[in-house]
Amino acid sequence: MPTDYHNHLEKGTLTLDYLERFVNQAREREISHFGISEHAYHFYQTKDIVSKPWMEERRYYDMKDYVDLFHEAWSKDMDVKMSIEMDYTPGRHKEMESFISSYDFDYVIGSVHWVGDFGIDLAEYRKEWERRDLYEVYRQYYDQVVTLAESNLFDIIGHIDLVKIFNYIPNDEEFILEQYERATDALKNSKTCVEISTAGLRKPVQRLYPEPVLLKMCRSKGVPIVFSSDAHEPSHVGADYGKAFQQAREAGYTSVMTFTKGERKEISF
Template structure:
């Protein structure tokens, strides 16, 4: 079983023809379970959850159109899961819960892209890394991983160590491992699965998410996994899954989690 649960239509259109480019690629690559998880900040219905100048320039979708797209796909028996990737926003648990419960998502991904006013993975903010304390950013990032897990709102946490995207990494390994330790403990006490994402191979860091040491801690503590490409174009669907599977197996995983309308079932990885 292979899954690809983290994918985006934002560079194209919310149309059946464009969606089919993704699902057709998934089928050709033997991916049995495929889902679209558009960024929640694009939708007018999330304005009360996350709002800043960068986001507001990119808020142009309505959830009614998103729902209609999936309904059209299901009417034609196109196998696609409906999801959303929500920016985890501290202090907005009630608002996030209300939004997520309002729609028939198969699963929900929670991701951390913002540390206070700092868009950690955005090209527009990259120079900020040279002006900020890397240790402070990492501490605050993993603070959010912990509270995301403790909220128990999300089925999957996206790209668990996205914070390394531009290769700014604390030199003190003991500090880094401390962040991994507390993050994985919180995840183990939640329903949240971790995705092994191949997107990092296409980013400046040129590594899978998460780091092998971090994934090993996940396995040791019984945190389930899924596979994801975080494709923003059809050709990236299922990209480099051989490497993702190899990493998963190297730390001991033999199963992955699958989702359907909030229900979960573990299946053999491969």
């Protein structure tokens, strides 16, 4: 009974027909717990939380339309969870909490995509990696992972080691392990689960998120997991899950967390 909790409609439309294509793919791949978690920056209601020029060009949704879509889906017995993926924004905890509590989400994903004005996973910013101090970017990235966990606002942290996306990775193993340790120390004291995401296999790094050693640290500290594909098109729903299951089992996991209206339940896989 796997999960796929991290998926996006942004390449299509907020319509029942497009949503149904995702739900059907999840059913075909026998995914029992499926959800959509659109990027929060697309919505007018998050402007007071985070506003960057790149985002403002892509802020074109209203939360009312989003919520209405799910109610329409549920009225037709479509099995889909309603979620959001929020860009974790330091200094905006009250604003994030207010937004999250305003909607009846099944769960909420928090992710780190920005280090200051640097969109670390965006092709438009890729040249910035050559201009910046790699160790400082990593340190600041994991600073946010730590405070994201400490905020206890989120049910899931998305692609916890996204910072590796373009294969810019420090050679200092001790430094990397230090970042992993402080991230997992923060997570073990929070409600936040870690997703095993197959999206990294479709990125330049061509690796799962998180790295095996980081996932084993999560397991040793009792941090729960979910499975996600981070699909931006229907065909990617549940993609490469065999590799995700294998990595989870190698780390010692035998169960995943599921969510319904904020309530969590652990199930075996």
